[in-house]
Amino acid sequence: MESKVLPKIKEIRAYFMGGATAEKGSGGADYHDQQEKHWIDDKICTPMSKYKEYEQSRQSFGINVLGTLVVEIEADNGVTGFAVSTAGEMGCFIVEKHLNRFIEGRCVSEIKLIHDQMLRSSMYYAGSGGLVMNTISCVDLALWDLFGKCTQLPVYKLLGGAVRDEIQFYATGSRPDLAKEMGFIGGKMPTHFGPHDGDHGVRETAAMVADMREKCGPDFWLMLDGWMSMDVNFATKVAHACAPYNLKWIEECLPPQQYDGYREIKRNAPAGMMVTTGEHHGTLESFQTLSETGVDIMQPDVGWCGGLTTLLEIAAIAKAKGQLVVPHGSSVYSHHAVITFTNTPFSEFLMTSPNADHTRAQFAPILLDEPVPVNGRIHKSVLDKPGFGVELNPECKLTRPYQH
Ligand SMILES: C[C@H](O)[C@H](O)[C@@H](O)C(O)C(=O)O
Ligand SMILES: [Mg+2]
Numbered sequence: 001m002e003s004k005v006l007p008k009i010k011e012i013r014a015y016f017m018g019g020a021t022a023e024k025g026s027g028g029a030d031y032h033d034q035q036e037k038h039w040i041d042d043k044i045c046t047p048m049s050k051y052k053e054y055e056q057s058r059q060s061f062g063i064n065v066l067g068t069l070v071v072e073i074e075a076d077n078g079v080t081g082f083a084v085s086t087a088g089e090m091g092c093f094i095v096e097k098h099l100n101r102f103i104e105g106r107c108v109s110e111i112k113l114i115h116d117q118m119l120r121s122s123m124y125y126a127g128s129g130g131l132v133m134n135t136i137s138c139v140d141l142a143l144w145d146l147f148g149k150c151t152q153l154p155v156y157k158l159l160g161g162a163v164r165d166e167i168q169f170y171a172t173g174s175r176p177d178l179a180k181e182m183g184f185i186g187g188k189m190p191t192h193f194g195p196h197d198g199d200h201g202v203r204e205t206a207a208m209v210a211d212m213r214e215k216c217g218p219d220f221w222l223m224l225d226g227w228m229s230m231d232v233n234f235a236t237k238v239a240h241a242c243a244p245y246n247l248k249w250i251e252e253c254l255p256p257q258q259y260d261g262y263r264e265i266k267r268n269a270p271a272g273m274m275v276t277t278g279e280h281h282g283t284l285e286s287f288q289t290l291s292e293t294g295v296d297i298m299q300p301d302v303g304w305c306g307g308l309t310t311l312l313e314i315a316a317i318a319k320a321k322g323q324l325v326v327p328h329g330s331s332v333y334s335h336h337a338v339i340t341f342t343n344t345p346f347s348e349f350l351m352t353s354p355n356a357d358h359t360r361a362q363f364a365p366i367l368l369d370e371p372v373p374v375n376g377r378i379h380k381s382v383l384d385k386p387g388f389g390v391e392l393n394p395e396c397k398l399t400r401p402y403q404h
Contacts, residue, residue, distance in 0.1 A: 019067020028068035081146025129282025140307025148387030173356030186221025
């Protein structure tokens with residue numbers, strides 16, 4: 001019945017913007033690709049920080065080489081869905097030379113079948129996350145967008161509808177004190193010191209939290225994001241040093257696959273301080289393993305973990321365990337999911353303004369109508385547009401490097 005009323009997919013196309021071959025600061029889904037003097041590239045501690053020449057800037061080691069992948073999927077009635085993620089030109093090859101075969105000719109509602117075939121057919125080269133999974137995620141999101149646009153329904157309604165009227169956000173950036181003034185419920189700061197800095201690094205990190213606590217008052221949430229840069233010992237020391245300043249959680253202290261390490265940090269952390277991670281985990285299986293470590297919040301990125309189809313499964317794992325799932329900020333792709341999750345009481349908004357002093361669309365400039373929180377919130381009515389409710393900005397120069 002369904003295939004009689006819903007169109008079939010005519011064509012999938014993949015484009016990229018930015019990345020290593022473009023000028024610095026293209027932004028888009030590769031939101032780390034910003035201009036000079038941006039807080040997001042200001043001596044943030046990373047797994048590369050122990051090498052002096054890569055300590056000052058993440059762009060120096062190539063955090064922005066990939067660029068934005070844009071996947072567009074056109075149905076045979078002319079309706080087009082699309083999505084963006086971080087995979088750039090390399091993602092284009094995977095879409096146009098491999099994944100296309102599972103998509104063209106299918107009914108626009110056959111998302112689960114396509115998703116399963118994309119995962120199974122790429123198992124021999126995908127690994128457990130990263131570029132290939134980002135690409136699959138992008139295709140999956142474009143399929144959901146197309147399905148919504150064909151049915152004239154917002155994605156969150158296709159998922160079963162909102163469980164709350166609005167999404168409340170915490171802000172990630174260098175200025176939680178300003179985020180508080182803007183109405184956010186909390187602020188998450190990057191760390192600037194790692195194990196190679198020894199106890200001095202622990203003290204400096206705690207001093208930064210102490211200073212922000214002073215500025216924000218006793219109740220505003222403050223969190224720290226380690227971006228995979230610590231080890232268990234350093235993370236444990238930082239957690240205890242920050243406990244007097246009521247640090248709410250300590251995030252992504254370790255590289256993704258160090259599950260035993262996460263278990264140990266959770267055991268060592270001061271009572272009441274949450275341990276969180278997940279943005280660099282791909283695959284459902286990694287989240288199952290992660291969930292078993294006992295971390296308090298799993299933080300998949302819907303553009304990187306396998307897409308919305310996988311995110312729904314991850315949220316179910318977390319729910320069954322009594323864990324929260326608070327996705328890594330991925331703009332509209334996160335909003336439509338989290339408003340339907342009972343175990344996501346708040347969400348992340350990533351500040352992309354250079355000084356984190358005002359809100360700016362996270363994926364600017366690639367999306368038109370990308371919503372930003374007002375007073376730290378987005379009401380569900382803002383999401384009431386077909387698909388993910390955004391369009392591609394025609395002013396962004398896109399390149400289609402491969403065609404099938
Ligand atoms: C600010 C962080 O270092 C990252 O840039 C950000 O992507 C992140 O990890 C986050 O949780 O938002
Ligand atoms: Mg993070």
